[in-house]
Amino acid sequence: MDEQSPQHNGEQRAVDLLWLLLCGLLASWYCTVAAHKLGATFDEPFYISAGLERWHTGSYEQLLRAGTMPLPVDVQTLPVYLYETWQGIRFDPVADLDAILPYARLGTLVFVWLLLIYGRLIGRALAGPWGGRLAIAFLALEPSILGHSSLATTDISITACLLPFAYHYWKNRDAARWIWRVGLPALWLGIAMLAKASALAFGPICMLVIECQRLHARGAFQTEAAATLWTRLRHAARILRPWFWQASAIGWLAVAVTFLYCGSDWRAEPSFVAWADKLPAGVMRNNTLWVAEHLRVFPNAGSGLMRQVRHNLQGHLVYLVGLEHNRSLWFYFPLLLTIKLTLPLLILTALLLITRPRALTNWAFLCFAVLLAFSLTFRVQIGIRMVLPVVALGMVGLAAALVNTVRAYGYSWKRVALGSLTLSCLAWTAVATSRQHPHGLCYTNDLWGGTRDGYHFVSDANYDWGQGLKDLHRWQQRNHVANLDVWYFGTDPLLKELPIASAPFSLWKVQSDAEFHAKVQGRFLAVSTTNLYGSYAPDAEIPRRILRPMRPVARTQTFLIYDFRDPHPLAAAPTRP
Numbered sequence: 001m002d003e004q005s006p007q008h009n010g011e012q013r014a015v016d017l018l019w020l021l022l023c024g025l026l027a028s029w030y031c032t033v034a035a036h037k038l039g040a041t042f043d044e045p046f047y048i049s050a051g052l053e054r055w056h057t058g059s060y061e062q063l064l065r066a067g068t069m070p071l072p073v074d075v076q077t078l079p080v081y082l083y084e085t086w087q088g089i090r091f092d093p094v095a096d097l098d099a100i101l102p103y104a105r106l107g108t109l110v111f112v113w114l115l116l117i118y119g120r121l122i123g124r125a126l127a128g129p130w131g132g133r134l135a136i137a138f139l140a141l142e143p144s145i146l147g148h149s150s151l152a153t154t155d156i157s158i159t160a161c162l163l164p165f166a167y168h169y170w171k172n173r174d175a176a177r178w179i180w181r182v183g184l185p186a187l188w189l190g191i192a193m194l195a196k197a198s199a200l201a202f203g204p205i206c207m208l209v210i211e212c213q214r215l216h217a218r219g220a221f222q223t224e225a226a227a228t229l230w231t232r233l234r235h236a237a238r239i240l241r242p243w244f245w246q247a248s249a250i251g252w253l254a255v256a257v258t259f260l261y262c263g264s265d266w267r268a269e270p271s272f273v274a275w276a277d278k279l280p281a282g283v284m285r286n287n288t289l290w291v292a293e294h295l296r297v298f299p300n301a302g303s304g305l306m307r308q309v310r311h312n313l314q315g316h317l318v319y320l321v322g323l324e325h326n327r328s329l330w331f332y333f334p335l336l337l338t339i340k341l342t343l344p345l346l347i348l349t350a351l352l353l354i355t356r357p358r359a360l361t362n363w364a365f366l367c368f369a370v371l372l373a374f375s376l377t378f379r380v381q382i383g384i385r386m387v388l389p390v391v392a393l394g395m396v397g398l399a400a401a402l403v404n405t406v407r408a409y410g411y412s413w414k415r416v417a418l419g420s421l422t423l424s425c426l427a428w429t430a431v432a433t434s435r436q437h438p439h440g441l442c443y444t445n446d447l448w449g450g451t452r453d454g455y456h457f458v459s460d461a462n463y464d465w466g467q468g469l470k471d472l473h474r475w476q477q478r479n480h481v482a483n484l485d486v487w488y489f490g491t492d493p494l495l496k497e498l499p500i501a502s503a504p505f506s507l508w509k510v511q512s513d514a515e516f517h518a519k520v521q522g523r524f525l526a527v528s529t530t531n532l533y534g535s536y537a538p539d540a541e542i543p544r545r546i547l548r549p550m551r552p553v554a555r556t557q558t559f560l561i562y563d564f565r566d567p568h569p570l571a572a573a574p575t576r577p
Contacts (some may be wrong), residue, residue: 002093011128016120019133023140026117027149028109032436034150035105039469040097040492041441041461044152048104049093051077053175056090059265064299067307070262071194072157076107094493110162111195112149115139118163124361125171127407128399134422139392141429144340144384147440151467155385158196162389163396164188165199166206169202169250171361173214176408177221186250189255193301202389203254204247205374206367211243213363255301262301298526315379319459324535331389333375339457340384340434341391343445344425345398351421352377352401359405365397383461417508439557441465444520461532468558473498475556480520481524486559487543489528489536504529504549516543520564527560 016327049064051073060070063125080100084090089102116136123135139145148155165188172180192199220239223232260292269292279285315327322335323329336347344387354361360366371390380386401420409415437445444454455463469492476484476499485503490496495502503525510516531537532547552560 014303016088016124016129016132020120020136025138027116028142028329029147030146030433030437031112032106032286033110034067034146034440035102037438037470038150038441039471039492039494040101041151041153041186041465041467042432042490044101045094045097045491045493046234047073047152047154048077048080048097048101051104051408052084052091052093054080056246060262061265061299062569064262064301064304065307067197067304067311068154069194069196069258069301070303071161071191072108072111072154073152075154075157076104079103079107087148097493105150108149108152108156111157112113112558113147115156115160115163115261118160118167122163122167122396123366123399123403125167126397127366127403131400131403132230134381134403135396136483137397137426138399138429141426141433142342142345142391142395142435143436143440143443145392145440147443148385148388150438153385153387154196159194159388159392161188161195162199162206163200163392164392165192165203166210166364168368169501170210170214173210180478181234182249185256186253189250190261193254193305194261196502197305198386198389199237200305201374202371204251205371206393207243207250209367211240211247212496213366215239220410220420222452224302226527227511243338245455258301258305262304264298264300267298267557268293269303272298284550301519305463306415306516312379318381318553319533320381320533321457322533326535327507328378328379332381333384334372336384336458336462337372337387337391339444339448340430341441341445341456342575343447344428345395346445346447348402348422348425349394350400352398354403356401357406359401359408360396360397362400362404364393365401366395368394383465384506385461414547420479441467442557455529455533459530460489460536464528464530464534466530468490469494469498471556472559474498474499475554475559475561483523483565484526485520485523486526487531488526489529489534490528499528505543507539509539510542512551513542513546516546517564520562521563525562525564527562529558529560532560539559 046066047068050066050068053062054060054070054074055077063070063073070427080091080103085102093100116139119135119139120132124132143514145156145159165185168180168188169185172184175181177420189199189203212221213359221232221236223235225236231491260371272295273292276285276289279288282514318327318329318332320326320332347501353403368390371393372386375387379385384391402418404417406419409418432443432445433440439451441461442451442454444451444458444463448454448457459525466489469488470492472486473494475481482499484499485501485504486495487505501523503519505516508519510519527547531540532544537544547560547562550562554561
């Protein structure tokens with residue numbers, strides 16, 4: 001039968017749909033079960049509280065002043081708000097967080113399915129049906145993606161929204177109608193910006209990479225062999241001039257979509273008024289103060305976007321492989337990907353880079369490569385979650401490259417070998433992900449010792465993001481432990497409800513070994529791995545120096561538990577060389 005017949009195409013679409021449903025349902029099951037088992041992460045209590053406040057008052061002020069774009073929070077808290085309206089009740093976002101958080105997390109599944117659908121569309125466009133199927137498998141099995149898909153946060157939403165933007169921009173670049181060529185990409189870029197402010201950087205870079213790849217394929221950048229570098233740059237600038245104007249139109253329309261969605265409370269900005277009031281006396285101060293007091297357009301989307309821009313310029317505390325810095329490490333993200341991505345993914349990428357690097361020159365993988373290089377300038381380095389859109393583009397591009405390479409080998413042993421290796425890697429990833437459930441957030445590959453010891457190399461959102469209180473309470477109940485202190489990294493209000501005493505050494509500022517032992521004597525002490533191996537406890541050097549060489553008597557996924565009931569604890573041997 002002709003492979004291009006309508007019947008054959010219908011069968012292919014049916015297979016694609018079944019594969020999408022299978023992978024989507026498995027990913028949804030993983031996320032739903034994990035959502036009920038994990039405690040609240042560091043950011044989630046604020047998102048739930050601010051999200052419900054927005055539904056109750058109509059104001060995005062809390063979210064925008066914190067630099068959080070509202071779309072994912074709206075989606076995640078909408079079911080909770082609808083239930084409130086139906087039942088005529090009002091949840092307390094602090095006291096009731098443990099009850100409502102699993103249902104808010106289900107809202108993230110909207111973005112998970114969007115990610116899988118557009119992963120399929122891009123993979124299929126680049127490499128045919130098998131390219132789409134392999135892209136879905138990569139996205140649905142990667143533990144870091146599943147780990148964040150189980151949470152009510154913003155990282156999967158930006159990942160899911162950036163792919164539709166890139167796909168529609170690439171597909172409609174030469175469309176005759178303005179609505180397809182500019183309007184649709186602008187809408188999706190605006191939606192991506194409403195998911196997270198980082199789309200403000202990711203989107204233009206993706207547009208530039210896609211345009212350069214398109215023009216290069218047409219030979220538009222070719223010049224005379226003897227041309228100087230300056231001549232080549234001028235030629236490239238001239239070729240890219242039409243793209244610049246089109247990209248500018250897409251960008252401004254996307255910003256307009258973002259501002260329209262966020263709206264305004266029509267108030268003056270207090271920080272602007274305070275700044276103007278401190279200016280030296282004179283006409284300039286009077287005029288500036290008048291403008292500050294009468295420019296009543298705040299808060300708006302600009303508040304959230306500028307908050308994130310300032311955050312990136314200022315940097316953030318960072319920890320990686322034992323190194324700490326109060327601002328950033330330039331190599332953070334490239335090295336982090338070798339720790340947090342599954343080994344099968346790294347192996348397949350390395351294999352193609354060595355044997356058929358040209359196969360990786362599709363626009364999706366090129367966007368990944370350029371964005372990864374651009375990540376050297378990022379100053380907010382608080383987990384792989386900051387580059388999940390980059391990772392997703394790389395996965396889809398890799399899937400297309402693998403399928404095209406298998407097809408190019410024809411009927412040879414290389415085709416069989418690469419196809420078998422790819423299937424084996426998928427099975428390997430599936431086993432690794434299932435073994436890590438529900439703690440996909442903590443996944444660390446075997447190249448770095450595996451997940452169990454991963455806290456030595458990564459912290460915060462890469463491992464212990466405050467989600468472990470439920471696990472700790474289950475351990476406490478199983479072992480009938482009454483005297484338990486916890487040095488906790490996180491904001492989960494569940495801590496105040498459990499029979500656990502807080503031991504915030506970061507605030508106590510212990511001055512001596514004797515003072516530390518006096519505070520923990522006669523009790524068990526559970527320590528968040530991020531506090532012990534991380535950059536968030538600079539005022540707790542003495543507790544960290546004492547605890548790091550000690551061997552814990554027990555542990556949960558994110559807590560190390562020490563026994564100080566005896567003057568000479570049993571845990572005296574170092575945990576590792």
